[in-house]
Amino acid sequence: MTPPSVQSGPFLSVRDLQVRFATEDGVVRAVDGLSFDLRRGQTLGIVGESGSGKSVTSLAVLGMHDRSRTTVTGRVTFDGTELIDATEKQLQSLRGNRIAMIFQDPLTALSPYYTIGAQIAETYRRHTGASRSAARARAVDLLGRVGIAAPGRRADDYPHEFSGGMRQRAMIAMSLVCDPDLLIADEPTTALDVTVQAQILDLLGDLQREFDTAIILITHDLGVVANTAHEVLVMYAGRAVEHGATQQVLTRPRHPYTEGLLRSVPRLHSDVDEPLVPIPGSPPSLLAVPAGCPFHPRCAHRERVPGDDCVTRRPALAEVGHAAACHLPEEPREVLAQQHLQP
Amino acid sequence: MPEHHTAPLLEVAGLHKHFPIRGGLLTRRTGAVRAVDGVDFSIEAGRSLGLVGESGCGKSTTGRLVARLLEPTGGAVRYRGEDIAHASRRELAPVRAEIQMIFQDPYSSLNPRQTVGTIVGAPLAIRRTGTASARRARVRELLATVGLNPEHYNRFPHEFSGGQRQRIGIARALALEPKLIVADEPVSALDVSIQAQIVNLLQQVQRDLGIAFLFIAHDLAIVRHFSHRVAVMYLGRIVELADRAELYGDPRHPYTKALLSAVPEPDLGTGDGEAQGRNRIRLSGDVPTPVDPPSGCRFRTRCPSAQAICGTTEPPLLPVPTATGQHLVACHFAEPLPAAA
Ligand SMILES: Nc1ncnc2c1ncn2[C@@H]1O[C@H](COP(=O)(O)OP(=O)(O)OP(=O)(O)O)[C@@H](O)[C@H]1O
Ligand SMILES: Nc1ncnc2c1ncn2[C@@H]1O[C@H](COP(=O)(O)OP(=O)(O)OP(=O)(O)O)[C@@H](O)[C@H]1O
Ligand code: SF4
Ligand SMILES: [Mg+2]
Ligand SMILES: [Mg+2]
Numbered sequence: 007m008t009p010p011s012v013q014s015g016p017f018l019s020v021r022d023l024q025v026r027f028a029t030e031d032g033v034v035r036a037v038d039g040l041s042f043d044l045r046r047g048q049t050l051g052i053v054g055e056s057g058s059g060k061s062v063t064s065l066a067v068l069g070m071h072d073r074s075r076t077t078v079t080g081r082v083t084f085d086g087t088e089l090i091d092a093t094e095k096q097l098q099s100l101r102g103n104r105i106a107m108i109f110q111d112p113l114t115a116l117s118p119y120y121t122i123g124a125q126i127a128e129t130y131r132r133h134t135g136a137s138r139s140a141a142r143a144r145a146v147d148l149l150g151r152v153g154i155a156a157p158g159r160r161a162d163d164y165p166h167e168f169s170g171g172m173r174q175r176a177m178i179a180m181s182l183v184c185d186p187d188l189l190i191a192d193e194p195t196t197a198l199d200v201t202v203q204a205q206i207l208d209l210l211g212d213l214q215r216e217f218d219t220a221i222i223l224i225t226h227d228l229g230v231v232a233n234t235a236h237e238v239l240v241m242y243a244g245r246a247v248e249h250g251a252t253q254q255v256l257t258r259p260r261h262p263y264t265e266g267l268l269r270s271v272p273r274l275h276s277d278v279d280e281p282l283v284p285i286p287g288s289p290p291s292l293l294a295v296p297a298g299c300p301f302h303p304r305c306a307h308r309e310r311v312p313g314d315d316c317v318t319r320r321p322a323l324a325e326v327g328h329a330a331a332c333h334l335p336e337e338p339r340e341v342l343a344q345q346h347l348q349p
Numbered sequence: 350m351p352e353h354h355t356a357p358l359l360e361v362a363g364l365h366k367h368f369p370i371r372g373g374l375l376t377r378r379t380g381a382v383r384a385v386d387g388v389d390f391s392i393e394a395g396r397s398l399g400l401v402g403e404s405g406c407g408k409s410t411t412g413r414l415v416a417r418l419l420e421p422t423g424g425a426v427r428y429r430g431e432d433i434a435h436a437s438r439r440e441l442a443p444v445r446a447e448i449q450m451i452f453q454d455p456y457s458s459l460n461p462r463q464t465v466g467t468i469v470g471a472p473l474a475i476r477r478t479g480t481a482s483a484r485r486a487r488v489r490e491l492l493a494t495v496g497l498n499p500e501h502y503n504r505f506p507h508e509f510s511g512g513q514r515q516r517i518g519i520a521r522a523l524a525l526e527p528k529l530i531v532a533d534e535p536v537s538a539l540d541v542s543i544q545a546q547i548v549n550l551l552q553q554v555q556r557d558l559g560i561a562f563l564f565i566a567h568d569l570a571i572v573r574h575f576s577h578r579v580a581v582m583y584l585g586r587i588v589e590l591a592d593r594a595e596l597y598g599d600p601r602h603p604y605t606k607a608l609l610s611a612v613p614e615p616d617l618g619t620g621d622g623e624a625q626g627r628n629r630i631r632l633s634g635d636v637p638t639p640v641d642p643p644s645g646c647r648f649r650t651r652c653p654s655a656q657a658i659c660g661t662t663e664p665p666l667l668p669v670p671t672a673t674g675q676h677l678v679a680c681h682f683a684e685p686l687p688a689a690a
Contacts, residue, residue: 056512056540155638170453171404196537199567200611226540229613270545272570282545
């Protein structure tokens, strides 16, 4: 079924992306030197700290930051087109059409003044020029596919008449209406119960197989990542701290932050009388990210690193294979994998 | 009224909320979304009841009814023995301080024109608790409690990430040290480490201050960790309610079984982009609507064990014999079949 995709250069390439906001208190470095590639038909999972720059990264790829308050530098190349300095007109013809976004906040994407069905149909008409009735039929079809019961009737509801998870699914339907080539899904299933979540993930998988879609899946649900992403990128304080094949990263983490994340996850069979195990300390202020390794104030493995590298030198992320931005030598790293496997 | 000290803090009986539907061009009433359609449960002081169920089944509506942000169309909401289902604004004022809500949607529940300090301090300011500077100190303390930096005090909600906004809502709910918190997906926007931190925090305030929780969430592992008892909802009704260990260890309703089978776990993935084929029970069949629920058992259109009786008779929520005896199920086949010879 799927046409054999020509595995040439990356479909999406992000290089040294930096996003800064000017605020009253100083400059917030929300994204600080992020690089990754994504091929067609592949899913990249992005996980990480709340506030680590995941959503800001996706808005930068779509060119959606307010340019008067935001500085965006670096390169974002989508299928040969440079996006960072693309004109608003170029971006508009890509957005919602070849590149679609599922926003973390459904209310960013949905207007309170129009019915759900009308908004989805309008997106479709704008990019395809389809007739009103064809667009309406398409909208109803998609609402059905994301599991909205009686979609023909519910298409006439306004967003406030939908539950949280229904709004999220309406937005997913809207993002899929033009069969995008690149889909950025920012926490697409946070408001969904697990059975509906599984159904939505199946739907994204179908889309990917049918149209060879590249997907960036931002989520904090490591179970979802394990089930859908080919590769994972772990972010901390605006930077990538670990990147590699999903199974590698989740079963043999190489960065102490990733290991901490995996240990925080409550399991269906864990001991409920034991408190959960968060990473100690608190997230860094992006106004003054710690020098050296940004994770060092919270890291339990610093003593294993000879000298004061953790505090003075910023560890780099190698660009190929399974890599971690951490000064730990190979041997103690094995300890990480074992620690997290303990029940 | 005689006071039993065993009386629950909150008791909900026969709770209904039907939203009228506008009809096409004419604005005549043509039907109703039966969002909550006959729900009973109780919560004891200092205990937590988890509420899980399919998206759109009525969990948030139930939460809003309990916090009396919505008025029920039927049934009772008894808080400390008093029915507040139709209480007036004035009658509700003292109760409002004791029942707080953490909202599912951290975006629309925060006023975009107020600073975080103002938002979190609002409940204190309204009640003129302490001096202005004492209130400011308390707000800073609350921000630190939920893992935000004091530098966030003067910022506006749009400058925060999704998870940070959720924590602002949590800080606001804790400000008055309430007796009951309705927490609607309080941690689903948070990364797992902060999630663990917040869950531990909520458990600690529960122990220290004796706060009771109605804890709505779709993450079954989190619910298991946090809740003493768990209710499973489907299409406006509770289909199963049991002690945590019972519900997770010995689920009886086919919908609960399907839910538990669909939980993805991080170390079980195949890592090649394929969903894990584990024994996930896939629900097929028509997804029913709360406008026109199926006859008999509401789950029957998707239930793998449905029989003829399921189409004609609605199974009531009844106790099933178990080890602890605290297990209610609404299914004609909730009891295991006698072992075949
Ligand atoms: N408009 C803005 N002005 C100032 N700071 C901002 C702005 N938007 C985002 N930030 C800051 O940038 C950082 C990154 O935010 P982002 O929304 O990308 O986080 P995230 O990784 O998506 O987190 P979450 O998982 O909580 O959604 C945060 O610390 C946030 O406070
Ligand atoms: N104001 C309203 N007007 C009309 N219908 C509504 C309104 N609020 C909720 N509903 C409907 O009531 C039903 C239950 O909604 P509710 O928000 O309680 O679901 P939920 O269980 O919280 O779902 P989710 O897990 O997706 O948040 C849904 O069908 C929803 O569309
Ligand atoms: S570089 Fe040092 S401080 Fe940073 S994660 Fe590695 S060991 Fe810990
Ligand atoms: Mg985000
Ligand atoms: Mg809800």
